Amino acid sequence: MRFKQKVVLITGAGSGLGLLSAQQYAAEGATVVLVDVNAEAIESAAGEIRQSGAEALALPADIRSYEAVARVVSRSVETFGRIDILANIAGGNPHRVCNCPGGFEEMTQEAIDWGIDVNFTAPIYFSRLVMPIMIQQQSGVILNLASVGGVVGGAGAVVYGAAKSGLIGLTQSLALAGAPHGIRAVCVSPGPVLTREAMANIKTPLGRAATPEEVTKFILYLSCEDAAMISGSNHLIDGARACGGYR
């Protein structure tokens, strides 16, 4: 029960790594705030978490809007009084999410904007709005979910890679800004993860993609007290893909 009496706000909690993280934080005692643009998914997930005995609140929002993010943060604090962990997990490759096949040279403005706004700007909005609460508490953890694409780039992920590189830099600066107030910032950069079957086709030197549990267990570790000395760093969990041996 590493997260007993902790309030954890998770974006992208409607599916994949965000949903699994929310379930695992709750299973270890946390009160969870589930945020996603998919209202049905988080309302059903929050209902199941409450049935298991933990506290959960679903707050549907399109996190590309600063006003929507501000409403989510206010509602969370009004309801639970604090935010101990902010997990910025919502994101994805805009080519896939915006159904925009082809290379960078064929990318639509809609896909470019989605790629930056969800993967990069929304974590800045959330961090900006949660920081004063964490400063008041003199404690907190901000966890950003980047990608190996933000470390080594990718021909099919120009905007995605740029946004995820930005998150790694954001984590470093948040760690410095937060340190005097007892606030940590950490970043996790997975290679392919089996949140969808197609990821099994992306190679790693270890010969497979990660299971979602391998990533979320690491997310929970980095945000718990055992990791109290870890801040500002980016942590690859990519089966050595960033070493280049897959090429």
Ligand SMILES: NC(=O)c1ccc[n+]([C@@H]2O[C@H](COP(=O)([O-])OP(=O)(O)OC[C@H]3O[C@@H](n4cnc5c(N)ncnc54)[C@H](O)[C@@H]3O)[C@@H](O)[C@H]2O)c1
């Ligand atoms: N799955 C992988 O192989 C992999 C690898 C490296 C990094 N990542 C990163 O991990 C994170 C989670 O990936 P996943 O595979 O679980 O993704 P996913 O697509 O299963 O989940 C992303 C969630 O974000 C939500 N979302 C999208 N746009 C939103 C918006 N505007 N406002 C609010 N919510 C929005 C979606 O509704 C969805 O529930 C992403 O940031 C992704 O870039 C994933």
